[in-house]
Amino acid sequence: MSRQQGPRRPRRIDAIENEARVRQAAEVVLRRVGGAMTMDDVAAEAGVSKGTVYSTFGSRNQLLEEMAILFFDRAHDLYVEALQAPSAWDALAELFLEPTIQVTSAARDAMNPDRPEDAVKKAGRRFFEALDALIEKGKREGSIRADVSIRHFEVLFRGLGLALQPYSPAYRELMHEGGLIILKGMRA
Known part of the structure; x- marks a missing residue:
């Protein structure tokens, strides 16, 4: 029964x-x-x-995955909104620290090609598609160098995400300044 x-x-x-x-x-x-x-x-x-x-x-893994999705979704929305800005370059520079670096430091392995398709990977892909659209807009308007690709930004974000540890505000600010110097090298 x-x-x-x-x-x-x-x-x-x-x-x-x-x-x-x-x-x-x-x-x-x-x-x-x-x-x-x-x-x-x-x-x-x-x-x-x-x-x-x-x-x-x-589980801790579920917590990390939910936070990664949250950060990816927020970043996606900000980058889509930034597509409406008059200058893609200005929008990229303004959005550079928040929440992109947090996304990367929280979920740097979320886009691992060996990871099976899941909500984290889908959210990450949506974010990177929005970022790529902003980069392409910058290339069309002449504010971002033609040889810059999404891969350059991925490497920059992942590297800074790793370097941001131990996440102190002073260290984060220093890394933000250093990242902007690198980002300026992508400017046309």
């Missing part, structure tokens, strides 16, 4: 609030420490138990 399940009980308000705090804390911790983030870090930031973090994300 199978046991009949009744209608699901609505989630308690405190459980919903805890989940929101955990998601917000995960984003804060990921920006602060990158891929070295632990579930304990997120629990401490959110002010909840480690079990609450696991009930929200299931």
